[in-house]
Amino acid sequence: MNLLLISLSILTISSLLIFLFCRSRKTSAYLFLWSLVAACGFGLWSVLSVLCQKELFLPLTGLDFRLSGHLPLFEFYIGIDFLSAFFLLLFFIVSLSAGIYAYGYLREYTGQRNVGVHLALYHLLMIVIILVLVAKNAVLFLAAWELMTVVSYFLITFYNESEQVRKAGYIYLIATHVGVFCLVLMFLIMGVKAGSMNFDQMRATPFPLGLASLLFMLAFIGFGIKAGFMPFHIWLPYAHPAAPSYISALLSGVVIKVGIYGLMRAMAIVKDFPLWCGVLLLIMAAVSGVGGVLYALGQHEIKKLLAYHSIENIGIIALGLGIGMIGHAYHQDTVALLGYAAALLHTFNHAIFKGLLFLSAGSVIHSTHTGDMEHMGGLFKRLPWSGHLFLIGSLSICGLPLFNGFISEWLVFRSLLEGVFHFDIFGIIFSSMAIVALSLIGGLAALCFAKAFGVIFLGNNRSSEEHHYQEGDLIMRGPMILLAVICLWVGLFPANMVYYAFQGTQAATGMLIPDVLIEAIIGPLLMVTKVISFGGLIFVGLSLLRKFLILGYPMKLTETWVCGYANVTARMQYTSSSFAKPILKIFRTILYFKIETVRPKGYFPVQARLSSSVKDVSEYLLFRPIFFIIKRFSRRFKWIQSGHTQIYILYILFFLFVLLAWKLH
Amino acid sequence: MNIIFLILSHWLIVLTLSPLFLGIISKVKAFFAGKKGPSFFQPYFDLQRLFQKNSVYSRTTTWIFCAAPIINLAAVLVLSALVPLGTFKAPVKFSGDILLAAYILGFARFFMISAALDTGSSFEGMGASREAFFSCLSELALFMNFITLSFVSHSISLSAMIGANFPLSWTLMGPVLLLVVGSFFIVILTENARIPIDDPDTHLELTMIHEVMILDHSGVDLGYMLYAAAIKFFVFASIMVPIIVPVQSGNTAWDMLIFLGGMLVLSVTVGIIESTMARLRLNRVNNLLLIAFALAFFGFVVKMWRM
Numbered sequence: 020m021n022l023l024l025i026s027l028s029i030l031t032i033s034s035l036l037i038f039l040f041c042r043s044r045k046t047s048a049y050l051f052l053w054s055l056v057a058a059c060g061f062g063l064w065s066v067l068s069v070l071c072q073k074e075l076f077l078p079l080t081g082l083d084f085r086l087s088g089h090l091p092l093f094e095f096y097i098g099i100d101f102l103s104a105f106f107l108l109l110f111f112i113v114s115l116s117a118g119i120y121a122y123g124y125l126r127e128y129t130g131q132r133n134v135g136v137h138l139a140l141y142h143l144l145m146i147v148i149i150l151v152l153v154a155k156n157a158v159l160f161l162a163a164w165e166l167m168t169v170v171s172y173f174l175i176t177f178y179n180e181s182e183q184v185r186k187a188g189y190i191y192l193i194a195t196h197v198g199v200f201c202l203v204l205m206f207l208i209m210g211v212k213a214g215s216m217n218f219d220q221m222r223a224t225p226f227p228l229g230l231a232s233l234l235f236m237l238a239f240i241g242f243g244i245k246a247g248f249m250p251f252h253i254w255l256p257y258a259h260p261a262a263p264s265y266i267s268a269l270l271s272g273v274v275i276k277v278g279i280y281g282l283m284r285a286m287a288i289v290k291d292f293p294l295w296c297g298v299l300l301l302i303m304a305a306v307s308g309v310g311g312v313l314y315a316l317g318q319h320e321i322k323k324l325l326a327y328h329s330i331e332n333i334g335i336i337a338l339g340l341g342i343g344m345i346g347h348a349y350h351q352d353t354v355a356l357l358g359y360a361a362a363l364l365h366t367f368n369h370a371i372f373k374g375l376l377f378l379s380a381g382s383v384i385h386s387t388h389t390g391d392m393e394h395m396g397g398l399f400k401r402l403p404w405s406g407h408l409f410l411i412g413s414l415s416i417c418g419l420p421l422f423n424g425f426i427s428e429w430l431v432f433r434s435l436l437e438g439v440f441h442f443d444i445f446g447i448i449f450s451s452m453a454i455v456a457l458s459l460i461g462g463l464a465a466l467c468f469a470k471a472f473g474v475i476f477l478g479n480n481r482s483s484e485e486h487h488y489q490e491g492d493l494i495m496r497g498p499m500i501l502l503a504v505i506c507l508w509v510g511l512f513p514a515n516m517v518y519y520a521f522q523g524t525q526a527a528t529g530m531l532i533p534d535v536l537i538e539a540i541i542g543p544l545l546m547v548t549k550v551i552s553f554g555g556l557i558f559v560g561l562s563l564l565r566k567f568l569i570l571g572y573p574m575k576l577t578e579t580w581v582c583g584y585a586n587v588t589a590r591m592q593y594t595s596s597s598f599a600k601p602i603l604k605i606f607r608t609i610l611y612f613k614i615e616t617v618r619p620k621g622y623f624p625v626q627a628r629l630s631s632s633v634k635d636v637s638e639y640l641l642f643r644p645i646f647f648i649i650k651r652f653s654r655r656f657k658w659i660q661s662g663h664t665q666i667y668i669l670y671i672l673f674f675l676f677v678l679l680a681w682k683l684h
Numbered sequence: 685m686n687i688i689f690l691i692l693s694h695w696l697i698v699l700t701l702s703p704l705f706l707g708i709i710s711k712v713k714a715f716f717a718g719k720k721g722p723s724f725f726q727p728y729f730d731l732q733r734l735f736q737k738n739s740v741y742s743r744t745t746t747w748i749f750c751a752a753p754i755i756n757l758a759a760v761l762v763l764s765a766l767v768p769l770g771t772f773k774a775p776v777k778f779s780g781d782i783l784l785a786a787y788i789l790g791f792a793r794f795f796m797i798s799a800a801l802d803t804g805s806s807f808e809g810m811g812a813s814r815e816a817f818f819s820c821l822s823e824l825a826l827f828m829n830f831i832t833l834s835f836v837s838h839s840i841s842l843s844a845m846i847g848a849n850f851p852l853s854w855t856l857m858g859p860v861l862l863l864v865v866g867s868f869f870i871v872i873l874t875e876n877a878r879i880p881i882d883d884p885d886t887h888l889e890l891t892m893i894h895e896v897m898i899l900d901h902s903g904v905d906l907g908y909m910l911y912a913a914a915i916k917f918f919v920f921a922s923i924m925v926p927i928i929v930p931v932q933s934g935n936t937a938w939d940m941l942i943f944l945g946g947m948l949v950l951s952v953t954v955g956i957i958e959s960t961m962a963r964l965r966l967n968r969v970n971n972l973l974l975i976a977f978a979l980a981f982f983g984f985v986v987k988m989w990r991m
Contacts, residue, residue: 397804399746419791420784432783436840439831444988451831451984458827461790462820469794469816473801478809479744539779546778550762554788557758561908565754568904572738579742579803580900593801593809601817605970 022065023099023107024084027149029058034142041135051138052122058145059115066111069104070519083155092216097153101526102287105363105519106152106280109370112505113272114145116498117265120378123495124265124385137177144170144269151277157206157216164202164281168195171274175262187254187261194244194254201241202281205234209288221288228293235296238285239303246278248337249307252330253638256314259326260390264381267322271329271377272370279336279366283359286344287527297344301449304341305456308334312463313606316470316599317633320390321380324471325373328416331460332369336362338453339431342438345449347528351441354434356524356532357540361430364520368423368509372415375502379409382495383475386488392474392595394483399476401488404496406476411503413468415510418461420551423509426517426544431457433540463602470598479589511552513544596631603633611636690775691765697772698764702918703727703911705951712955727914734907742900744804752799753901753908759792760915768843769922770943771936777843782830785842786823789875792912793819800897811896814966818881818893821973822874828980829868833927835987836860846926860990863983865928870976872920872954876913879958881969921950 033054040046083098099107118141125134147170150163169192176188210216213224226234244251255275259267286292311331318324339362346354382405383398384390399406411422418428435457438450490496509516517540521532581587603610611634619627707724714721723729741749766781768774793815800812833845836857874881877894884895898909925946931939964972 397744399748414791414794417790417794418787419794420787421791425787429780429783429787433780433840436780436831436834439835440838447988451835454831455824455828458786459820459824461787462823465790465794466797466816466820469797469801469812473798473809473812477746477748477798477802478804543778543780546776547780547784550765550776550781550784553765554758554762557761558754561754561758562751565904565908568735569738575738575740576743577740579744579805581805581807587805589804591806592804593806593813598809598813598816601813601970602820 022061022068023149023153026058026061026065027146029054029061030142030146030149033058034139034146037135037139037142041133041139044134047135047138048122048126051142052119054142055115055118055122058142059111059118062107062111062149063115065099066104066107069099070101070108070522085155092210093158094156094217095159096156096217097150097159098155099153101519101522102280102283103152103526105367105523106276107149108519109276109367110148110152110273112502113370113374114148114269116374116378116502117268117272119498120268120381120495121263121265123491124263124381126494132177137174140170140173144174148273148277152280155218157210157218157221161199161203161206164277165199167274167277168192168199171266171270174266175258175270177263177266178261181261184261187257191254191258194251198241198244198251201237205237205241205285208234208237218284218288222290226289226291228291231289231292232296234285234289235292238282239300242278242281242285243303244278246275246282246333246337247307247330248303248333249310249330250637250641252307252311253635253642255326255330256323256635259329259377260320260322264322264377264384267325267381268374268377271326272374275329275333276366276370279333279340279362282340283363283527286340287529290529292344292348294345294348297341297346297348298449300337300344301341301453304334304337305453306334307331307337308460309456309463310334310609312460312467313603313610314633314635316463316467317603317610319392319595319632321383321392321471321475322377322390324392324467325376325380328376328464328467329369329373331464332365332373332416335428335431335457335460336365336369338362338457339365339434342431342434342450342453343528345442345446346434346438349442349446351438352530353536354437354441355528356521356530356536357430357434357437359524359527360517360520360540361427361434363523364430364516365424365427367516367520368415368427368506371502371505371509372412372422372424375408375499375506376412376416378495378499378502379405379412382491382499383409385491387482389482392471394481395475396478396482396589396592397476397480398488402476402490404490404499408496408499408503409476410472411506413472415506417465417468419465420547420554421507421510423506423513423516426509426513426547428457428461429544429547430517430540466602467599470595474593474595474598478592481589481592481594511548513548514541517541517544609636611639687775694765694769694772694775695761697769698761698915698918699911702914703731705918705921705947706914708948708951709955709958712952713959716956716959727910731907731911734910735904737903737907739901739903739905742803745799745802745900748795749799749802749900750905752795752802753905753912755795756792757908757912757915759788760912760919763788764915764919766842767919767922768846768926770926771939774843777841780840782834782840782842782845786826786830790823796897799901803900805900807896808899811893811899814893815897818874818969818973821970822871822976825867825973825976825980826871826875828977828984829864829871832860832864832980832984832987835984842923846923857987857990860983860987861927863979863986865924867976867979867983868924868927870972870979872917872924873957874973874976875920876917878954880961880964881972883963918947921947925950 033050037047037050040050086095121141128134147163147166151160151167154160154163172188172192175191176184178184209221212226213221247255258270262270308331311327311334315324315327315331318327339358343355343358343362346358383402386402387395415422415424418424435450435454439447442450518537521537525532612631613634614631617626617628704724706727710726711721711724763785765776766774766785797812797816800808834840837845839845877884882893898906901909925943929942929946931942
């Protein structure tokens with residue numbers, strides 16, 4: 020704990036210093052970089068010593084830290100358990116990489132904006148996220164949660180001169196505030212029932228099933244908006260493309276994971292839920308997963324595509340959580356533990372590979388000055404580092420063997436299959452449908468990333484202008500390489516991370532994990548990695564054989580065979596829209612296509628145009644009508660909002676007076 | 685040491701026998717067309733010829749293009765080690781290897797699609813798009829079959845689900861297995877790019893899926909692709925045959941003969957289908973694949989009902 024406090028204080032002091040020195044760009048950037056490295060170093064040290072349950076070089080002085088004040092209900096009470104430690108681990112890795120990348124990215128920034136303040140806010144965001152993850156008091160949790168929203172709003176709207184960016188920030192702010200309302204209500208109910216706002220007391224309190232369902236609904240909406248479950252996800256596809264890439268990486272890698280953390284914390288507090296809660300979560304997970312990947316297929320913009328993939332992966336995580344809850348309700352501990360552990364591991368993995376993907380997409384955008392995939396192509400030769408790193412990220416996110424995504428998807432599949440074996444007929448129906456959903460998600464995700472990788476990096480360049488492509492230097496590449504290495508490391512040596520995930524599960528559920536179960540999971544996983552490495556050997560053998568077979572022949576280079584046609588241009592290539600068209604066509608009943616055409620007219624047509632885009636159903640058919648109604652309704656109360664500060668102070672005084680009168684009475 | 689010997693002997697069978705069944709299919713097709721047709725061993729000659737040739741590469745391509753055939757062949761070889769061949773037990777088996785099998789196929793497919801996009805030709809892009817689309821749907825049917833089979837056998841290992849270790853009883857589970865076999869057959873046809881989903885023979889690029897993806901591959905690379913296709917068919921067939929014929933006489937030689945006989949019948953069936961049917965129109969293929977999924981799904985429902 021003391022190490023984490025050191026890390027927190029470094030961040031606090033440095034963010035203040037950066038704020039003070041924000042006029043001098045160089046000083047603030049250096050301060051930012053070194054305090055970031057130091058804070059993450061101490062943070063990782065403390066987290067790893069908690070996870071390994073060993074004293075790594077320094078004694079661990081207690082896992083809790085509390086400062087009692089005189090405020091009612093509030094107490095500065097923080098502590099690390101395995102669940103917090105697991106999320107802190109991914110947080111430190113992603114924020115370290117994104118931060119170093121940000122340093123490299125902003126070093127060459129010559130615009131007018133105040134970079135120092137931006138960097139100070141980055142540290143502030145780190146502080147509040149750490150506080151959210153370790154808070155053991157509901158009021159502290161809510162305060163940090165609220166600050167997290169506000170600070171990330173400022174980080175998202177870095178390029179605030181653009182109308183689109185401002186709109187995206189606004190949507191983010193509103194959407195997440197709706198969630199806070201549910202969370203306040205949830206913690207109030209918990210607090211009243213437990214008689215304390217501390218998580219320990221709440222955890223010791225039994226909740227009746229009826230109340231548990233209500234709490235679940237509140238937690239699901241409140242945390243679900245942050246995590247980006249399907250009907251509540253509308254802020255994600257706006258915020259991610261608007262934010263700078265490293266902020267997108269942090270948002271997608273960490274901030275939405277904090278939503279998952281909150282959900283798991285709420286589950287840890289309430290413990291027993293009725294069966295239908297798990298079933299609801301499973302259904303929403305399948306909807307988010309399939310919906311997310313389908314919308315991703317319809318996107319032309321890289322970062323929007325990646326944002327929808329975050330929704331898909333949140334779906335996969337929630338499939339694990341859902342099957343865990345159902346297993347818990349059926350008292351099938353094996354299924355429950357497996358489900359939760361799978362969800363946790365996928366949370367970690369997604370943070371890593373999504374961070375990698377956003378950062379490498381950022382490098383591509385940085386050098387092409389566009390995010391539109393239809394104007395890219397053939398970048399593999401010009402930007403080899405970004406290309407290879409993006410490839411590793413793509414293979415990981417598709418859950419393909421050799422990389423980390425496979426390990427966690429395999430675990431999710433295992434938990435669902437265990438569900439098929441251990442539940443009654445009702446449970447079997449849902450777990451088997453979840454397997455179908457997951458395999459559909461897997462197939463579609465592979466299709467989508469084959470498309471993204473192929474269209475961006477392979478083939479010929481579709482861009483009409485000649486760009487001077489420049490790869491980022493080591494300080495921008497380094498963080499991505501770190502993330503890529505972690506992807507590969509977890510993919511080949513999964514035992515440690517699986518063990519940590521089980522520890523996190525233990526902290527979340529309070530169930531003891533039998534060693535037999537861990538062995539029964541890790542054993543086959545080691546077999547998997549053996550088979551994969553064996554496949555690698557075969558690959559090497561076959562490439563050597565190929566080398567041997569073509570030995571002595573000169574390498575012949577020519578044009579691509581296009582059936583004799585000679586005048587080929589890059590624009591004739593298959594585009595990302597045409598690639599995804601067939602699959603989107605069969606889902607057109609649930610997707611909302613918008614097609615605009617200008618037909619060719621006359622004998623000598625001058626122009627013709629076709630543009631197609633996939634619009635978000637839940638935004639256009641659900642939220643826009645709702646917001647429209649709310650807007651019309653709230654217009655009637657406009658007279659309250661006069662815009663004069665004096666009047667607002669009067670309101671405050673008035674309410675204080677009313678409260679005082681009520682209390683004295 | 686023992687396990688390596690087992691794997692090597694497994695591969696020996698796979699590598700020597702697999703092209704033969706492609707030869708059988710084309711012989712059947714030639715018979716129906718009233719022709720003498722190429723020899724049974726034509727695929728071996730083709731492979732030999734391709735392995736002796738030089739390759740030509742497009743200037744657009746990157747290492748992905750060269751790596752795809754190698755990855756494809758390596759993937760099917762790894763896959764074949766997970767599948768029991770008649771009486772020969774699978775050298776590698778563990779709980780959950782069906783998932784690995786499906787994902788290895790996915791890994792190879794990712795690189796195949798990327799290699800097709802790597803050429804920058806719209807023909808190959810088209811093929812890649814279709815391949816991605818159809819394989820997505822056939823993967824769904826494949827998984828549904830796996831769920832049903834693992835539900836029947838209470839195991840998630842290929843070796844325990846099919847073949848020697850667990851004689852699936854047709855008297856008990858007849859309707860379920862019938863549905864699974866029907867569905868799995870369509871999956872085999874899709875994954876191996878056969879009629880009515882795809883045509884392995886025509887040279888009309890616009891109508892094809894798999895063939896157009898490998899349009900630019902030549903020489904050794906094409907040979908690897910061809911070999912991988914042969915092994916893939918062999919592996920899929922050897923998953924299916926033990927489900928249809930769960931006979932176990934106890935005598936190894938007899939069992940092996942029954943297995944090979946089953947493989948022969950399956951290849952002849954594929955040949956007959958190819959000779960008597962035309963390729964489906966592209967917008968009808970997805971219906972066929974959804975039928976495969978529906979069959980497997982009904983199999984699952986029947987099994988649940990019988991539980």
